[in-house]
Amino acid sequence: MHLAALNIYPVKSLRGVAVPSAGVDALGAVGDRRFLVVDPQGAFMTQRSVARMALVGATIDDATLTLSSDGHGSLKVRRDPDPDARLLPVRVWRSEGLRAED
Secondary structure: OOOOOOEEOOEOOOOOEEOOOOOEEOOEEOOOOOEOOEOOOOEEOOOOOOHHHHHOEEEEOOOEEEEEEOOOEEEEEEOOOOOOOOEEEEEEOOEEEEEEEO
């Protein structure tokens, strides 16, 4: 077997990031698909319904998730949870009641 490239996708359905190596934990590759985008009703969004999501890049480090898109700049979000944040129910496919931080 020959592995030509290794990519992780910090945010589901956004552009991936080439990495030289990746650790593995109980959820899969560390840093891969640990975040997702939801609409105001709490349903997750994918490129299947919003193709332009492929234009948004996501990078991650120990403290920050950074989203960027050509011509639109970047947005930094801290990774550690805010204990005072309001929790919202999230729906992923047919699974409901998952919790996301506001």
